Structures are given as structure tokens and as C-alpha cells.
Amino acid sequence: MKLIIAIIKPFKLDEVRIALSTLGIQGLTVTEVKGFGRQKGHTELYRGAEYVVDFLPKLRVEAAVADEMVTQCIETIEMAARTGKIGDGKIFVSAIEQSVRIRTGETGEAAL
Numbered sequence: 001m002k003l004i005i006a007i008i009k010p011f012k013l014d015e016v017r018i019a020l021s022t023l024g025i026q027g028l029t030v031t032e033v034k035g036f037g038r039q040k041g042h043t044e045l046y047r048g049a050e051y052v053v054d055f056l057p058k059l060r061v062e063a064a065v066a067d068e069m070v071t072q073c074i075e076t077i078e079m080a081a082r083t084g085k086i087g088d089g090k091i092f093v094s095a096i097e098q099s100v101r102i103r104t105g106e107t108g109e110a111a112l
Contacts, residue, residue, distance in 0.1 A: 001096040002070050006061045007089040008081040019080040029062040
């Protein structure tokens with residue numbers, strides 16, 4: 001089992017969610033986060049004053065998937081979240097040692 005973490009632009013969430021659900025991914029966790037990468041923020045004008053926005057709003061989308069679904073999930077997220085502009089985000093993959101469904105006690109991939 002793997003945990004896929006994708007940092008994406010907020011307006012791309014629905015496209016990513018729909019694309020993953022067509023793959024059969026049944027559960028996602030979405031968290032509002034702020035951060036910056038190469039784009040290093042931007043300046044904005046508010047009531048005549050210019051100020052720097054260092055941390056940009058992003059969404060962290062997490063999905064636990066079976067090993068054989070990892071490549072397909074990554075490609076799907078890439079296609080759905082891509083705008084072609086700087087700041088599209090990143091995808092990280094890490095191993096999951098154990099998972100347990102609290103309600104039933106199922107473990108491993110059956111708990112997904």
C-alpha cells in the first residue's frame with residue numbers, strides 16, 4: 001500500500017476528485033494548506049498598498065492506494081491538476097506499513 005500526497009491548486013480539486021473516482025479510488029482526505037516553491041509568492045495591491053504574499057493557498061490531497069494503482073493514480077492526478085503554469089504542485093508517494101478500518105477491524109488493503 002502507498003500513500004499518495006498531492007499538493008495542488010485549490011480550483012483543481014473537483015477535477016482531481018472526479019478523475020480519481022473514475023479509477024475507483026473511494027476515499028480522499030483534503031486539507032487547506034499554504035506554502036511556496038519556486039514561485040516564491042507574489043505581490044498584491046490592497047487599498048492602495050502593495051504587500052508581498054509569501055505563502056500561497058494550496059490543497060493537500062491524500063489517498064491510500066494499492067501498490068498496483070500507484071502509477072495510474074499519479075498519472076491521473078498529473079493530468080487533472082496540470083495548468084501548464086508555475087505552481088501546479090507536487091506529488092509525493094510513501095509506503096504504508098499498516099492500515100486498519102476501525103469500524104470492522106479489517107486490516108491491510110481490505111481496510112482501504
